[in-house]
Amino acid sequence: MTTKKAVAVSAAIALALGVSTSASHAAMAKVQTVQVYISADTNIQDLWVKTLVPAFKAANPGYDVNVTFDLHGDHDAQETAKLTAAATLGKDAGVDLIDGGFVTTLGAAGLLFKPTVGIVPNLIDVNKTVLKAGKGGIPYRGSSVLLAYNTKNVPTPPKTLDELLTWIKKNPGKFTYNAPSGGGSGYAFVQTVVDKYLSDADRKTLVSSAAPELETKWATGLETLRQLNKYTYGQNGTYPANNAETLKDLATGLVDMGTVWSDQFASAVKAGTMPSNIKVAQILNPTLTGGASYLGIPATSANRNKGARVLANWVLSPAAQNLIVSGTLNGFPVIPLAKLDPTATAAFTGVDIQNLRAGYLSANANDLKSKWASTVPGK
Amino acid sequence: MRSLLRRTGKEGSLANNGSGSSLFGFALSLPPLLLVLGFVGIPILIGFTFSLGFTKGPNRVIAIIGQQIHPKTHWWGTFAAYSDVFHDSRFVGDLVLTLAVTAISTVLVIVIALAIALHQRLVGGRTASVLATLSIVPLFVPVVISAWAIHTFYGGDGFMRSFFANIGINFPTLTSTSTAIVIGSVWTSLPFSILMISSGVQAVPDALIESAKDCGASTLKVISTVVVPLAQTPIIIAGSFTAIGIMGSFTIPLFLGPNQPTMLGVEISNFFGSYNRPQQSLVMAFIVFLAASGIAVLYIWSNVKSAKENGRI
Numbered sequence: 001m002t003t004k005k006a007v008a009v010s011a012a013i014a015l016a017l018g019v020s021t022s023a024s025h026a027a028m029a030k031v032q033t034v035q036v037y038i039s040a041d042t043n044i045q046d047l048w049v050k051t052l053v054p055a056f057k058a059a060n061p062g063y064d065v066n067v068t069f070d071l072h073g074d075h076d077a078q079e080t081a082k083l084t085a086a087a088t089l090g091k092d093a094g095v096d097l098i099d100g101g102f103v104t105t106l107g108a109a110g111l112l113f114k115p116t117v118g119i120v121p122n123l124i125d126v127n128k129t130v131l132k133a134g135k136g137g138i139p140y141r142g143s144s145v146l147l148a149y150n151t152k153n154v155p156t157p158p159k160t161l162d163e164l165l166t167w168i169k170k171n172p173g174k175f176t177y178n179a180p181s182g183g184g185s186g187y188a189f190v191q192t193v194v195d196k197y198l199s200d201a202d203r204k205t206l207v208s209s210a211a212p213e214l215e216t217k218w219a220t221g222l223e224t225l226r227q228l229n230k231y232t233y234g235q236n237g238t239y240p241a242n243n244a245e246t247l248k249d250l251a252t253g254l255v256d257m258g259t260v261w262s263d264q265f266a267s268a269v270k271a272g273t274m275p276s277n278i279k280v281a282q283i284l285n286p287t288l289t290g291g292a293s294y295l296g297i298p299a300t301s302a303n304r305n306k307g308a309r310v311l312a313n314w315v316l317s318p319a320a321q322n323l324i325v326s327g328t329l330n331g332f333p334v335i336p337l338a339k340l341d342p343t344a345t346a347a348f349t350g351v352d353i354q355n356l357r358a359g360y361l362s363a364n365a366n367d368l369k370s371k372w373a374s375t376v377p378g379k
Numbered sequence: 380m381r382s383l384l385r386r387t388g389k390e391g392s393l394a395n396n397g398s399g400s401s402l403f404g405f406a407l408s409l410p411p412l413l414l415v416l417g418f419v420g421i422p423i424l425i426g427f428t429f430s431l432g433f434t435k436g437p438n439r440v441i442a443i444i445g446q447q448i449h450p451k452t453h454w455w456g457t458f459a460a461y462s463d464v465f466h467d468s469r470f471v472g473d474l475v476l477t478l479a480v481t482a483i484s485t486v487l488v489i490v491i492a493l494a495i496a497l498h499q500r501l502v503g504g505r506t507a508s509v510l511a512t513l514s515i516v517p518l519f520v521p522v523v524i525s526a527w528a529i530h531t532f533y534g535g536d537g538f539m540r541s542f543f544a545n546i547g548i549n550f551p552t553l554t555s556t557s558t559a560i561v562i563g564s565v566w567t568s569l570p571f572s573i574l575m576i577s578s579g580v581q582a583v584p585d586a587l588i589e590s591a592k593d594c595g596a597s598t599l600k601v602i603s604t605v606v607v608p609l610a611q612t613p614i615i616i617a618g619s620f621t622a623i624g625i626m627g628s629f630t631i632p633l634f635l636g637p638n639q640p641t642m643l644g645v646e647i648s649n650f651f652g653s654y655n656r657p658q659q660s661l662v663m664a665f666i667v668f669l670a671a672s673g674i675a676v677l678y679i680w681s682n683v684k685s686a687k688e689n690g691r692i
Contacts, residue, residue: 074652081440179638181653233535238555238637254535363446363655370654374469377638 033064034307039073039100041243043267044293047329048099055323056314063307068095072183072242076102086300087111096301096308099140103296105362107136113297113304120309122316125335130292133358137294140315141324142332143263144290144356145188146280150256157257160285161196165224167257168231174256176233176240176249179377180369183243184359188289189259190372191359194221195286203286210363218368222375229379237377250278259288266330290356292334332356423668430661431456445657460658470663472640476557477626478670480642484564485622488572489614491565496577496610497602501588511577518570526634529563530554559635560642564625572617579613580606612685619678623671643667 038048045067053065070079079095080102086093098106106112115131115138117123123131123138130139147164149157153174158164168175178186195203197220205211229237233255240246246258247265251274260280268274282288295315297308314320318340321333326344337345359365425437432451434442442448449459464470495514499507517525532538533553543550553559583606591601607614632642641649643663650660686692 077441077444077652077655077657080444084440084443181649234555236637241633241638249535252536366446366653366655370650370656373639373649373654374467378640 031062031064032303032307033066034303034311035094035096036065036067036311037070037079037095037098037100038067039070039076039079039098039102041072041264043264043329044099045069045071047324047327047331051323051327051329052315052320055320056311059319060310060314063310065311070100073100073102076100080106083111083298083300084109086298090300092300092302093298095298096303097311098296098298099293100296101293101362103137103294104133104135106296106298107134107294110136111299112136113299113301113308115297115312119305120313120316122313122335125339126316127334130334134292134294137296138312138316139292139334140295140312141329142290142292142334142356143261144282144332145185145259145288146262146265147283147288148250148258148260148265148278148280150250150253151277151279153256157279157281158283161192161283162285164257164283165193165228168228171256172231173233175231175258176246176255177259178240178242178246180372182241183246183261185243185246185259185261185264186239187365187369188359190221190225191365191368192283192286192288193225194218194368196224197221206360206364207358208361210361212367215364215367215371218371222371225372225376226379229376237379239377247274251275262290263329263331267328270328270330287357289359291358292356293331426661427665428456430460430658430665432459432658441657444655446655448658460662464659464662464666467659469639469646473643473646473663474666476636476640477643477667480557480560480564480632481622481626484561484568484625485618487561487565488568488621489576489618491569492572492576492617493580493607493614495573496580497606499577500580500583500606501598501601511573514573515570517566522567522630523634525566526563526630529559529566530634533559533562554635555637557636560632563631563635564628567628567631568621568624572621575613575617575620576610579610583609612681615681616678619674619681622674626667626671626674 036048036053038044048065048067049069053067056065057063070076079098079100083093083095083106103112112135114136115123120138126139147157154167158167164175177189180187180190198206198214198217202214202217206214226237232239233249234240240249243261243264247260247268249255250258250260251268262280265274265280269276269278295312297304297312301308303309315324316335318335321335321339322341322344324331325333325340333340333345360368429438429441432449433456434448434450442450447463449457449463451457452459495507495510499511520528530537534540535552535554537552537554540550540552553562587605587609588601591605596604627644628642629644629648633645633648636642636645643666647660647663647667650656650663683692
């Protein structure tokens, strides 16, 4: 190629590039795309893709939403690494709104755009304690782990954890919970049994900060769980791999009792995969854990003050909260029930959705999952 | 391509001025080599340094996020993460299970594949073709689907238990046992081995088999002294690929195996994700890597041997 030709070609390329960037600028001015990253189970994917996003786009022309989905949060560590790296370099990570368990971890690390009522007006209706616990995350729905039971074989379910433990021993092979590393419903049971032997102060510390020094106090609870091996469903202390398997074991009648996520259970009932003779209830002393799910806007997102903020604010509106409550998800709302459609919230009688007992901080939760795996199954 | 390389190589060795063409040959092989070095070699190296406690540079972010990270204490690093793994009560069980499942499944796969291939070669006919065709089916079923299918088939409320319950036999629940992992591994690995081994067995010339028979050799003798030795290379290749695949499997042991001990593929994922211990998960990955390298050596040896026999090197 001669020099003249090369110059001509590069000039043409530059021209073409210039034209295309200005064209895309024009397109962006018309429709702004909000990049949403979801790290969760498929029910949350459905909530966004089938329910929230179409409603948001209908209510807010000029915005488009692109959803990236990571099943079960398999890439949480990589995504956290990417966001940390982007924050260090001060660059846009290409994610505007995150829905996932690691949002509070990002918040604690100072990587989130701090939401205030001034920026996200609908936060005014949200419980202040729940908001504060998010460390920069925006609570947008709640869920709790509940005890599911087969009414045919268990007319009166246990009311407290002690009663539940007694029931399990009296009815060998009829209770199960999934491996804590495979899903939150099994994890909640493990943490609840472990918490039974801890003081209120210790529980609070484990929820709010990394506390390896308290972990030796889990031993009694883990021993209680190990002794349950021969009474739970499955031989030699084996447990279902994930939330879905516990639900399946309940639906097919393999077990009479198990711990399940409130939203997954409600979705299964609605989809017809859970027979009507399976009901859910909460236990006391201590209650099974639950809590809010948080949205996070990365501090480095270019859309933090635009689309991401608009979407987050809309999700907290009564219209969106009604969709979260009544749609396929059946989540708990984060705004007062009085603002919502009464027919949709009728299902919440009997479950105290305002006082959910929180799970541990993720660092402690990871350690508990690891300790459970080395002390309970197959021992 | 291969003949071109051989020609340039030969010219290079014959004539002194051929260094240009041998360089050309080397240059031709460079792109894939660089690709492997860049996208596989460098990450492995970075991972290895992280397992030794090099927490700066490319490992900085993962070292901030991970729990129970051991930064290096000497200029060459530290073995603290290795010590963590070897002292973890879970590790020995996991390693034994991984090696045992790999060995048993591989032997089963080779025996079954060889049986089907020999049946097709020596007996033939309609049943043999049907059997060979059917045995390829698992190749087209995604592993996650087959794992779940096997799970429901052998589960507490599965077909086997329901069927045997009808005739008054209490069939054991096989899910969450190492037996189920073997069943699943054999199911998923069989098609490749059958393709590989039956093509090797088919390639044995009729003349050799017939002349052995004419000399009075029994079928067993024909198999052990003619067919199997001639098909040795594809058998070893099928065996090593199967073993490496099973050793690193994840879905099958996750769905079908017990929670603990579990195969290292699942344990590595647990350590990396659920327990947030990236350094320890890397240590386990290198142990699997070492074990798999042992099998790879067998594969390369068999390849070199067959190349020598064919006069390619």
